[in-house]
Amino acid sequence: MKSVLDQIRPDNDQANTCPIRDVLDRIGDQWSLLVLATLDPGVKRFSQLEREIGDISKQMLSKTLRRLEQDGFVAREVHAEVPPRVEYRLTALGRSFLEPMRGLIRWAEANQAAIVAARRRA
Template identity: 50%
Template sequence: MELAETNLIPARRANRQSAEVTASCPVRDVLDRVGDKWSALIVRELDHGPRRFGVLRRAIEDISQRMLTETLRNLQRDGFISRKVIPATPPQVEYALTPMGQSLQGALSALAQWSAQNHDAIRSARLTYDHATP
């Protein structure tokens, strides 16, 4: 048991060190946010204009309520989106891109266009690799 506990300590330190490296590296820090599974899809959806939570959830069909909430909070924390509470009964919340989020959308749009242009070639390369690898 002591050996297992000893092996866990370096892993924890490695994670802590990785967080320090990520925080000091702008590329890693930003890509950790916008490169996750949901952030880019939310930013792309908000490019069409402000959206309420339910509209976002319906637009991104396979995202859970919990994950949408968490991702929206992270995007708001990083300054990519704003959250506006609309006084109504019940209260409504609307999300919109900030100017920084709009500038990110430009980069994501270029990436989406590149992805569409190269998707067939990437899939073909994967098949070739998978058939060649034992």
């Protein structure tokens, strides 16, 4: 069985296809996890996402949604109405990521105080 280090530091032939680096690079940014968590309850319009996330700019929300859609986590549906209505929802892939994401959130909540204390000591 590969060690954690072997999984995140592949040999040179696999550097471009390392699944851990590839996936974490995309979902590990500042906004992706918040967008995915906000879509957890169900379908949302852009303005709802913007309002619920709060401190994200329209440009950054748009960019994050495009990347999540490109990676298959989010589906975008445009309704032919005047004005057009655009809705976002998690795909099956996006939903499958929620449980590991919840685990990460639980770990962060349980360990944040220790991390902050360590930073103060450093």
